[in-house]
Amino acid sequence: MSGNQELAQEDVATQDLMTPNDGTGTRGGSGFSIRDLNVFYRNLHVLKGISLEVEPHKITVFMGPSGCGKSTLVRVLNRMNDHVEGFRHTGQVLLDGKNIYDSDVDPVLLKTKVGMVFQKPNPFPISIYDNVSFGPKIHKTFKSKDALDVIVQQSLEKAGLWDEVKDRLKTSAMRLSGGQQQRLCIARAIATLPEVILFDEPASALDPGSTAKVEELMVALKKNYTVVLVTHNMQQAARVANKVVFLYKGDIVEIGEPPAMFENPKNPLTEKYISGHLT
Amino acid sequence: MARLIDIGLERVSDILMDMANLSEKSVSAAIESYMTGKPRIEEIRSWSEEIRQLQDDVSELCVDIIARYQPVATDLRFVKAAMDIAYGFSRFGRYAFDIVDVLELCGDLTNCEKGIVELTSKTTREMLKMSVDAFANRDVELAKNVQKMDDFVDDKFREAIDRAVHGKGEDVKCAVSESLILRYLERISDHSSYIGDSVLYIVTGERAPRK
Numbered sequence: 001m002s003g004n005q006e007l008a009q010e011d012v013a014t015q016d017l018m019t020p021n022d023g024t025g026t027r028g029g030s031g032f033s034i035r036d037l038n039v040f041y042r043n044l045h046v047l048k049g050i051s052l053e054v055e056p057h058k059i060t061v062f063m064g065p066s067g068c069g070k071s072t073l074v075r076v077l078n079r080m081n082d083h084v085e086g087f088r089h090t091g092q093v094l095l096d097g098k099n100i101y102d103s104d105v106d107p108v109l110l111k112t113k114v115g116m117v118f119q120k121p122n123p124f125p126i127s128i129y130d131n132v133s134f135g136p137k138i139h140k141t142f143k144s145k146d147a148l149d150v151i152v153q154q155s156l157e158k159a160g161l162w163d164e165v166k167d168r169l170k171t172s173a174m175r176l177s178g179g180q181q182q183r184l185c186i187a188r189a190i191a192t193l194p195e196v197i198l199f200d201e202p203a204s205a206l207d208p209g210s211t212a213k214v215e216e217l218m219v220a221l222k223k224n225y226t227v228v229l230v231t232h233n234m235q236q237a238a239r240v241a242n243k244v245v246f247l248y249k250g251d252i253v254e255i256g257e258p259p260a261m262f263e264n265p266k267n268p269l270t271e272k273y274i275s276g277h278l279t
Numbered sequence: 280m281a282r283l284i285d286i287g288l289e290r291v292s293d294i295l296m297d298m299a300n301l302s303e304k305s306v307s308a309a310i311e312s313y314m315t316g317k318p319r320i321e322e323i324r325s326w327s328e329e330i331r332q333l334q335d336d337v338s339e340l341c342v343d344i345i346a347r348y349q350p351v352a353t354d355l356r357f358v359k360a361a362m363d364i365a366y367g368f369s370r371f372g373r374y375a376f377d378i379v380d381v382l383e384l385c386g387d388l389t390n391c392e393k394g395i396v397e398l399t400s401k402t403t404r405e406m407l408k409m410s411v412d413a414f415a416n417r418d419v420e421l422a423k424n425v426q427k428m429d430d431f432v433d434d435k436f437r438e439a440i441d442r443a444v445h446g447k448g449e450d451v452k453c454a455v456s457e458s459l460i461l462r463y464l465e466r467i468s469d470h471s472s473y474i475g476d477s478v479l480y481i482v483t484g485e486r487a488p489r490k
Contacts, residue, residue: 235349262351264484274351276282 030113030195030226031056032077033094039072042086046072048250050091054196059218059227061237064247065278073247074198074230078114079107095196112139115189119201121181123173123188128165131173131184132156135192151191158224159187160217179210186217196226203236215240234274238262246270248278284348291340291361298333298368299411301326305375306407306467310400312379313460316389320379330372337365356484360477364414367470367477371407374463381456391453396460399435402428403464403471410474419482422475426487432468436461 032054039047047069054060054077062070072081079100081087092099100110112135123131132152135141142148152169156162161183165176173184182202189197199218203211218227218240231237237244238258246254246267254267265271272278305326312319341358344350350358382388406425413422439461443454476487 234351238351263355265352271352275354276284 030096032196032226033092033097034076035092035094037073037076037089037091037093039069039076039081039087039089041084044086046250047076047089050250050252052245052252052255054226054228055243056226057222057224058242059222059229059240060243060245061229061231061241062245062247063231063234063237063273064253065273066232067249068247069250070230070247071200074200074228077196077198077228078111078116080116082107109139112141112192113194114196114198115192115194116198116200117182117185117189117202119204121178121185121205123176123181123184125172125174127170128156128173128176128184129169132187132191135188139192141193155187155191156184158190158221159183160213160220161187177210179206179213182206182210182214183217186214186221190221190225194225196228197221199227199229201230201232204232211236234262246273248273284344284350284354287340287344287348288354288357291337291344291358294333294337294340295361295364295368296411296415298330298337298365299414301330301333302368302371302375303404303407303411305330305372306378307404309375309378310396310404313382313388313456314393314397316382316387318379318382320376320383323376323379327372327376331369334365334369337361353481356481360481363477364474367410367474370470371467374467377463378460381459385452385456388453388456391450391456393457395435395439396457396464399432399461399464402431403468406432406468406471410471410478413475413478417478417482419479422478425475426472429468429472432461432465436465 032052034050034052034054037047037050038045050073062073064070075081076089076093077100089101093101095110095113098105100114124134126134129152132155133148136148136151142151153162153166156165161180164180165184173181176184186197186202202218203214206214215236218229221227222242229237229240241258244256244258244261245252246256246261246265246269248269254261254265254270256265256270261270262274265274269278305323308319308326309323311317312323341362344358348354406428409421409425409428412418413425436458439454439458442449443458446454479485479487
């Protein structure tokens with residue numbers, strides 16, 4: 001490597017490519033404003049007039065029994081439901097004031113702004129490096145190989161995985177443990193420089209140690225991203241949430257903040273659900 | 280179908296009611312002992328010790344429930360309140376013992392005027408019984424009524440201190456014993472009032488400011 005190349009790499013490496021230099025020390029700041037949202041799957045009315053603010057730099061948790069519409073709601077936020085047969089909606093989902101369902105919004109570009117981490121870790125059967133660099137390569141968000149290396153490193157660092165994989169970036173992602181695979185998926189989501197990260201039951205298949213790491217990560221990530229979490233796990237909601245939205249049969253029953261919502265919920269239906277009386 | 284946590288919560292409730300019964304019995308026996316001059320210190324010491332052990336049982340059960348079930352909402356409030364209430368009952372046992380211990384310390388009190396203690400103890404015992412009933416029935420109104428009665432007992436205690444300090448020609452032994460016993464009755468009334476606070480917290484989630 002020539003002296004100039006080393007210097008160039010050093011210049012790139014010392015930049016935080018994941019955080020715009022806007023003087024705030026944070027990135028993100030995008031929030032959703034959901035207005036009178038109705039979602040249908042054919043004749044099934046799944047979400048009924050939902051209006052909700054998802055605030056930047058906070059963790060908003062959607063909670064509720066199976067079939068309440070929480071997964072549908074989170075998937076609406078990056079248009080994952082577009083290709084579900086029979087899906088239609090009314091109302092608006094505004095991201096920074098722009099309705100993400102407007103005809104001029106590219107759903108693929110939207111997914112770079114609104115990343116998603118799923119219940120089951122789903123790394124691609126390629127190397128760790130290639131998993132993380134996949135999004136930047138598709139969307140061409142880097143200017144040089146050095147810059148891509150930095151994006152991969154910083155994404156893995158933000159996902160709390162760098163120290164564990166830095167010496168084996170070229171090995172298959174499938175050789176990682178379940179918890180490491182999930183953090184790799186978080187790094188992959190971060191690498192596309194999203195504004196919002198959606199987590200759909202991200203720790204339900206993980207052991208307690210890996211669950212704790214994912215929770216710590218979510219709390220750390222909210223500094224730079226807007227975080228939305230779907231979970232059945234009330235203790236997890238209580239640990240990480242800034243705002244909890246309790247849904248039941250497609251309606252918002254109660255919006256509250258932990259721990260107060262878990263100590264003294266205002267709605268009897270919330271009380272029944274969190275106490276295990278609602279089946 | 281009952282939830283698994285309900286078995287633990289019912290067990291805590293049962294122990295608290297046992298503590299309530301022992302507490303009422305101990306306080307009544309202690310006051311009767313003072314009024315009649317008949318010493319019952321060993322009996323009351325044993326009840327007081329039994330109540331204290333039951334308080335440990337409640338604490339252990341509550342920790343067990345927290346560890347196993349991570350209670351929330353009413354369950355969580357009940358578990359927190361149960362530990363507070365168990366502490367209150369343990370204090371009743373202790374103050375009952377302290378009341379009979381006055382007889383041991385002061386000796387024969389046959390010639391002392393006991394009308395104020397008798398009057399105050401009626402209110403204190405009523406407050407204790409009402410707080411237990413409020414807990415047993417989750418009766419918020421009854422709990423609030425307990426709190427309203429607290430001032431009467433406080434006043435009687437303060438008057439007794441005033442008499443002991445400023446009174447002329449008072450029998451010192453009588454004045455000291457009356458002041459001590461009214462002090463214990465005043466503390467029992469306070470803890471009855473705290474149990475009322477706990478009932479309010481279980482039912483409504485409201486926290487009463489501690490006086």
